[in-house]
Amino acid sequence: MAENTTSVHVGAVLDMGTPMGKMSMTAMSMAIQEFYAIHKNYTTRLVIHTRDSEDSEAGAAWAAFDLLRNAQVQAILGPTTSAQAGLVADFGNKAQVPVISFSATSPSLSPAEKPYFVRTALHDAHQVNAISSIIKHYGWREAVPLCEGTNHGSALMPHLVDTLHAAGIRVPHRSLISPSATDEAEAREVGLMGYGYVWIVTDSMTNFIDHLDPVVVDSMDGVLGVRPYVPNTEELRSFKARMRAKFHEENPGTKPENNVNMFGLWAYDAIWALARAAEKVRAGAQISDNSTAKLSRRLLEAISNEKFSGKIHMEGGQLKASSFQIVNVAGKKQRNVGLWSPTHGVKWQ
16 A cells, blocks of 8 residues: 555445445445555545435435535445435535436436536436337337336436337327336236237346346246346456455345346446546645545546446546347346447347
8 A cells, every 4th residue: 555645535325225225335345445456556545434325315415415514525426316316416516526326327317407416327318229229120110108107217208209209119108107016017917918018128127137026027027128238258257256245245144136237337437437536636636735625626527537347438427328238038037139239229149
């Protein structure tokens, strides 16, 4: 470790009682450990102050207030949901402290409107072209979009409908539904998942199929889904193995999930990007000689130029559009059946 290191205090707002929160905490702690094991000569060190939002918007807002006022953090990671992130981003804008979210994917959140909000995840509108291409490839002429009756779902619906219309696909109905985990089972009971019907789910569900109740997964047999594509390299397989081991170490007695999803990878990436950004800022000026606001602005500029997994770049405060994996739910497993890219469209495997 380099002598005379400077601490950069960073807040983390997570839903610690949820699988997502636990996975994110594991990813971040592993990222800190591995980053500084490699970069021993760095003169900065991220110090993470974690707060539990307790799975509520009010909890996330209170956590952000506490971190900014008492811990005097220079950046905030999280929170988990888009609704929580919107509130925390407002705190960040007022305090001029970057809020870096790896899981808030709603199109209603925009770095253009909240300049201190940074999204190290793909927002949901990116995947609508992949969904439209699948429908068009099979020659299906109609689609009925179903989205959760939340701000998140409501924000996605117009993007999806406009893209379907642009592809010549008729949308006779659209519906906002209750965010119930049993919707798929209920659809099967009334015959909507039988012959003549095709279901395509967005990445918000595809990424969490391994976390769903087995009864729900059974009801999804045959469903198609999309999720951001990351090449299945040896590096990625090693990352997942290390994550499972670290999760077991930090959560003894808790069964790790079968797969580490994209949000775990983005949480890990966010720490690395922030750590690199902090060192770049330190190289240009003495952190201890600058106000929190000045440092935070420099961190915001530096992290906006970072690279992420799969050589994805930031653009306008969020990740640029990338390719999507197309998967098919078969029994209790997911099979990769195709790939969609902005340049080549759908390619089936």
